[in-house]
Amino acid sequence: MGSPPAAPQHLIEExxxxxxxxxxxxxxxxVAIIDRSPITRRHRLLFGAIAVxxxxxxxxxxxxxxxxxxxxxxxxxAICTYVIGFRFYARLIEMKIVRPRxxxxxxxxxxxxxxxxxxxxxxxxxxxxxxxxxxxxxxxxPVLAIQMxxxxxxxxxxxxxxxxxxxxxxxxxxxxxxxxxxxxxQMARDELGPVGGTAAIVGVLVIMMILLAVLGLVVxxxxxxxxxxxxxxxMTIPIAIFMGVYLRYLRPGRVSEVSLIGVxxxxxxxxxxxxxxxxxxxxxxxxxxxxxxxxCLIIYGLAASVLPVWLLLxxxxxxxxxxxxxxxxxxxxxxxxxxxxMAAPAVSQFAGSGAGPVFAGSLFPFLFITIACxxxxxxxxxxxxxxxxxxxxxxxxxxxxxxxxMMTESFVAVMALITASILNPHLYxxxxxxxAATGGTAETAAAYVNTLGLSGQPITPTEITxxxxxxxxxxxxxxxxxxxxxxxxxxxxxxxFGGSGLKAFWYHFAIMFEALFILTTIDAGxxxxxxxxxxxxxxxxxxxxxxxDPSWKVGAWVCSIIVVAAWGSILLMGVTDPLGGINTLFPxxxxxxxxxxxxxxxxxxxxVIKMGMxxxxxxxxxxxxxxxxxxxxxxxxxxxxxxxxxxxxxxHFQFRDAQEAGKTSFGAAKNPEQLQDVIRNTFIQGTLxxxxxxxxxxVVASAVVMTIRSMRGRGRPLAAETPVPSRIFGPSRxxxxxxxxxxxxxxxxxxxxxxKSVGTSAH
Amino acid sequence: xxxxxxxxxxxxxxxxxxxxxxxxxxYLTHRRRDHPGEPVLSEAQYWRMRHRQTETNPGxxxx
Numbered sequence: 117m118g119s120p121p122a123a124p125q126h127l128i129e130e131x132x133x134x135x136x137x138x139x140x141x142x143x144x145x146x147v148a149i150i151d152r153s154p155i156t157r158r159h160r161l162l163f164g165a166i167a168v169x170x171x172x173x174x175x176x177x178x179x180x181x182x183x184x185x186x187x188x189x190x191x192x193x194a195i196c197t198y199v200i201g202f203r204f205y206a207r208l209i210e211m212k213i214v215r216p217r218x219x220x221x222x223x224x225x226x227x228x229x230x231x232x233x234x235x236x237x238x239x240x241x242x243x244x245x246x247x248x249x250x251x252x253x254x255x256x257x258p259v260l261a262i263q264m265x266x267x268x269x270x271x272x273x274x275x276x277x278x279x280x281x282x283x284x285x286x287x288x289x290x291x292x293x294x295x296x297x298x299x300x301x302q303m304a305r306d307e308l309g310p311v312g313g314t315a316a317i318v319g320v321l322v323i324m325m326i327l328l329a330v331l332g333l334v335v336x337x338x339x340x341x342x343x344x345x346x347x348x349x350x351m352t353i354p355i356a357i358f359m360g361v362y363l364r365y366l367r368p369g370r371v372s373e374v375s376l377i378g379v380x381x382x383x384x385x386x387x388x389x390x391x392x393x394x395x396x397x398x399x400x401x402x403x404x405x406x407x408x409x410x411x412c413l414i415i416y417g418l419a420a421s422v423l424p425v426w427l428l429l430x431x432x433x434x435x436x437x438x439x440x441x442x443x444x445x446x447x448x449x450x451x452x453x454x455x456x457x458m459a460a461p462a463v464s465q466f467a468g469s470g471a472g473p474v475f476a477g478s479l480f481p482f483l484f485i486t487i488a489c490x491x492x493x494x495x496x497x498x499x500x501x502x503x504x505x506x507x508x509x510x511x512x513x514x515x516x517x518x519x520x521x522m523m524t525e526s527f528v529a530v531m532a533l534i535t536a537s538i539l540n541p542h543l544y545x546x547x548x549x550x551x552a553a554t555g556g557t558a559e560t561a562a563a564y565v566n567t568l569g570l571s572g573q574p575i576t577p578t579e580i581t582x583x584x585x586x587x588x589x590x591x592x593x594x595x596x597x598x599x600x601x602x603x604x605x606x607x608x609x610x611x612x613f614g615g616s617g618l619k620a621f622w623y624h625f626a627i628m629f630e631a632l633f634i635l636t637t638i639d640a641g642x643x644x645x646x647x648x649x650x651x652x653x654x655x656x657x658x659x660x661x662x663x664x665d666p667s668w669k670v671g672a673w674v675c676s677i678i679v680v681a682a683w684g685s686i687l688l689m690g691v692t693d694p695l696g697g698i699n700t701l702f703p704x705x706x707x708x709x710x711x712x713x714x715x716x717x718x719x720x721x722x723x724v725i726k727m728g729m730x731x732x733x734x735x736x737x738x739x740x741x742x743x744x745x746x747x748x749x750x751x752x753x754x755x756x757x758x759x760x761x762x763x764x765x766x767x768h769f770q771f772r773d774a775q776e777a778g779k780t781s782f783g784a785a786k787n788p789e790q791l792q793d794v795i796r797n798t799f800i801q802g803t804l805x806x807x808x809x810x811x812x813x814x815v816v817a818s819a820v821v822m823t824i825r826s827m828r829g830r831g832r833p834l835a836a837e838t839p840v841p842s843r844i845f846g847p848s849r850x851x852x853x854x855x856x857x858x859x860x861x862x863x864x865x866x867x868x869x870x871x872k873s874v875g876t877s878a879h
Numbered sequence: 880x881x882x883x884x885x886x887x888x889x890x891x892x893x894x895x896x897x898x899x900x901x902x903x904x905x906y907l908t909h910r911r912r913d914h915p916g917e918p919v920l921s922e923a924q925y926w927r928m929r930h931r932q933t934e935t936n937p938g939x940x941x942x
Contacts, residue, residue: 230909231929232936240896247897253942327942368923371899425937426930433940434898495941503938640940647937666935709942 127219127841135855138219140841145862147842148218148512149855163203170196177270178462185458187451187534190266194274194530198523201278206519209283212732213724214290216511218848220839223297223505235509235844238516242850244507245521247437248499249285250444252633253489253709254525256334256598258533259605260702261486262544263474264467266460266537268483273533276484276491277526280739284492284713286518287720287736289500293514294836297505300497301648304719304815306835307726312818316715317652319811320498323708324645325679326804327495328417329686330705331634333697336409336687337597338627343402344393344588345624346409349631350402351385352432353416359431375434379442382435382632386624390588406691413638414684420639421646421676429639436636443629446613447531447606454612456538461571464541473549473568474596475702476761477753481746485706490529492743494712496522498644512848520850535605536598542566542575543583543592547601550696551594552784558584561593588620596698599630642679650675689797694790700764703754704801704808710747711812717743718819726826726834744816751809755802764802771795902929 128139130146134153137146173193177185210216227233236244261269292298298306301320305313339345358381359374367373392398404412420428470478475486489495500518508514536544545565546554554561558577566574584592587607592600603626610622650671654663663671690697717740724733757763760770760783771794774782785791825831845863847856895901903922910919920928 228909228913230906232932234905234909237896240893243893243897248938249941251940251942331942363926364923368926369900369903372894373900375898424930425934426926429937430930430933436940437898489942493941495939498939499941637940637942640937643937644939647935 221842254529259536259598265463267462281492282522289518292501293505299502315814328683334597338599344389346402348389421642460537488709497716509846587623768798
């Protein structure tokens with residue numbers, strides 16, 4: 117661990133044409149390259165061509181009507197927009213706001229310890245960062261948003277990422293890197309003061325609870341009454357434990373080897389699920405109700421958060437990283453090979469009416485709430501601060517990691533959207549409308565969706581049961597939560613590999629893959645939340661100070677139980693909700709995630725203004741304003757709307773009045789218990805909405821106070837650390853430029869020098 | 880070595896760095912360079928230390 121030298125930094129600059137080479141030590145090759153060469157003619161033509169191709173693709177998506185919009189146009193529009201956004205907008209942000217200094221050491225270099233602080237090759241770190249930010253979110257949100265048609269979702273996912281999500285991730289990474297890798301909560305306290313900082317930390321914790329609960333709900337809905345699914349997911353636990361034991365006692369460090377074995381076992385578990393699901397004992401053992409499954413998940417979450425990491429959490433994480441990257445690549449290839457055609461309308465009638473069965477509310481603001489991950493996800497700010505800076509080699513690589521990583525997640529969301537859009541719209545609503553609407557059987561579901569006024573042929577009950585049998589399930593009616601729909605669409609796409617006979621396999625493969633992510637998020641999230649809680653409580657002082665010691669078992673258990681009880685009770689509330697859990701809870705999930713983004717963007721905007729760059733504050737400011745408008749409008753509607761489908765409190769009072777009037781059934785509640793459930797759930801949901809909105813308003817208010825003070829020249833000083841001269845080199849571009857290659861060669865010649873970063877040696 | 884061999888080596892290096900196969904090697908290089916002559920952990924001990932660290936400072940996974 118190097119301590120910052122006190123001597124002022126002497127930079128040795130050597131200018132060669134448009135390129136400046138910067139050395140921090142005369143005996144070492146350059147640590148930074150400042151390349152001012154103008155854009156070449158070839159590049160100009162190339163980017164011009166990409167822009168034109170992108171424009172054509174967008175025109176095809178937006179203006180072509182009928183049944184001929186091919187998925188390939190979506191892929192083209194997305195990739196061309198990302199390339200242009202990365203080359204020009206991200207570059208603008210880099211030049212005007214971030215101004216990376218490759219002659220300054222990153223936290224990874226300063227604190228390098230061979231374990232968690234480690235300058236890592238940019239391509240490897242890109243993989244790490246992507247695996248940490250991408251999960252089930254970008255797969256689920258776009259599926260639900262198809263209710264409004266494919267066009268609004270596509271525009272928001274792609275443009276939202278380029279102008280908001282990527283900007284947030286990039287700038288949070290940049291400011292955290294300059295603050296020795298501090299977390300978002302710490303940065304909020306440093307930059308916004310104690311009130312704003314505390315509100316931000318409480319906000320993060322509450323928001324995490326709702327995220328974990330809704331992700332749990334997605335898994336429960338996908339697995340309920342599906343012996344095949346339950347068996348294959350249950351098998352992931354012994355597989356992970358086997359991997360953990362293998363790595364600890366048999367062959368330590370052989371991570372790829374054990375992960376490959378794990379993936380093979382996982383595939384076997386999916387196949388075996390098909391056999392087990394068709395035996396009498398299999399059906400008897402593994403057909404679990406939603407409530408039982410929720411309890412299993414709660415017990416699992418608690419166990420995973422107190423069991424040793426090496427036994428369950430770490431091996432599961434390896435599996436999930438492998439599966440994530442593998443399956444997403446497989447899906448991309450599948451879409452390009454199958455080139456499916458959209459079945460969903462471009463814009464559906466629910467976009468305007470706001471009366472869609474999947475989630476209530478009109479396009480603005482609820483589309484932007486439903487698709488959070490993939491366009492703008494606040495959760496990423498927790499990874500971009502704290503985790504990734506500890507591995508970052510060079511400041512110049514932040515654009516690739518932060519901005520580029522989010523672009524990749526956005527692309528995953530586009531693929532999820534394509535996958536759901538190719539499904540027959542009737543079937544889509546059969547799967548996604550809540551049971552209160554479909555009635556739960558194929559006959560009632562067919563009757564219900566045929567009244568929705570969808571285009572195309574009406575659906576028959578036989579078609580529904582055939583579709584279920586095709587993927588090896590008893591029923592697909594009201595399998596809400598997005599995962600089954602995505603699984604269904606993926607089965608259709610991936611049938612290009614091996615024909616339609618493998619449809620049931622691919623469906624359960626997709627379910628398993630999503631559940632695997634979600635369980636990984638749940639066990640890691642429970643653990644992270646437990647540490648946040650014990651950290652926060654220990655700051656209160658008194659006997660609680662003891663919680664600061666992570667080895668205090670009682671404290672760890674108590675905090676874990678509190679965390680699991682918090683998300684577990686919301687989960688149970690969701691699965692027993694007579695109105696349909698996803699329908700009522702998913703908006704809360706989206707609002708929570710977007711409000712976290714509002715907190716992150718607020719911190720970033722304040723930092724940009726404090727750095728004296730008011731002129732460029734619009735870059736984080738526009739996504740911040742947009743995000744605040746969307747989330748606060750949504751919160752307002754959820755709290756105050758007079759429409760019982762939309763407003764939690766209106767619904768609450770309606771059901772309460774019905775109960776007081778002595779009614780035993782009302783609306784979707786068929787008996788007095790359900791009536792009571794609705795009254796309780798709407799109360800909790802309404803209260804959470806108020807808490808979220810209040811916390812964010814406090815954070816924003818303290819940011820406004822800080823900004824005004826800072827503009828009057830008497831604010832808190834900026835919390836950035838004094839820079840330390842760097843003694844390593846790493847190219848900034850994904851593909852190193854000729855100049856970068858030349859410098860890299862000079863460093864490679866040094867061999868095992870005291871200055872060479874050890875994390876980077878592909879050569 | 881042909882192109883295929885180089886490509887295979889690069890894929891191996893990439894997967895190994897991403898998943899952790901060569902992390903112990905990295906640790907050894909780091910110790911040799913920055914703390915020469917000091918004792919180093921064995922591979923099993925190194926991974927125990929890594930996992931202990933994750934235990935007290937878990938990395939979040941996103942939704």
